[in-house]
Amino acid sequence: MRRVLRILLRILFGLLVLGLVLVGGVLVALRIPSVQTRLAQKAAAVLTQKLGQVVEIGGVDVRPFSHVLLDGVRVRDRRGGELFSVGRADADIQLFSVFDPRHLHVGTLTLTEPRFALRDVAGQPDSTT
Incomplete structure (x- = not known):
């Protein structure tokens, strides 16, 4: 049970990081001439x-x-x-x-x-x- 919870938390954390990287990439791209x-x-x-x-x-x-x-x-x-x-x-x-x-x-x-x-x-x- 702990192992499944740990895997789910890692997946959620990975998705959160991916989302933040994508938003950051769009914001940086908007500053490029x-x-x-x-x-x-x-x-x-x-x-x-x-x-x-x-x-x-x-x-x-x-x-x-x-x-x-x-x-x-x-x-x-x-x-x-x-x-x-x-x-x-x-x-x-x-x-x-x-x-x-x-x-x-x-x-x-x-x-x-x-x-x-x-x-x-x-x-x-x-x-x-």
């Missing part, structure tokens, strides 16, 4: 799909469980002109959103150097067409 560049490309693709406009992101800095910083964010209109741009977007991520990866819950969003270009085009209902 090439991984962050890939995240920026993925975020731009998702935003482009959701907004229906071309979104470009110059860089991203992920601070696990707390902040996401996006540098050089640009949204282009359908003609290719700049519709909206932000020098830096700093999003304060709420902790519980980590457990709901399909939805991002932002506590505070700070935009640095935001610019919006609104143009009237004759014969067009809005500037995004």
Whole structure:
């Protein structure tokens, strides 16, 4: 009986250590510039799909469980002109959103150097067409 309990405890301890190593590996990987560049490309693709406009992101800095910083964010209109741009977007991520990866819950969003270009085009209902 003691032997079985000992084996079970070792298995549980091994699983716990493995889980901690995996979480630590993900956290370290999020600090690597090439991984962050890939995240920026993925975020731009998702935003482009959701907004229906071309979104470009110059860089991203992920601070696990707390902040996401996006540098050089640009949204282009359908003609290719700049519709909206932000020098830096700093999003304060709420902790519980980590457990709901399909939805991002932002506590505070700070935009640095935001610019919006609104143009009237004759014969067009809005500037995004």
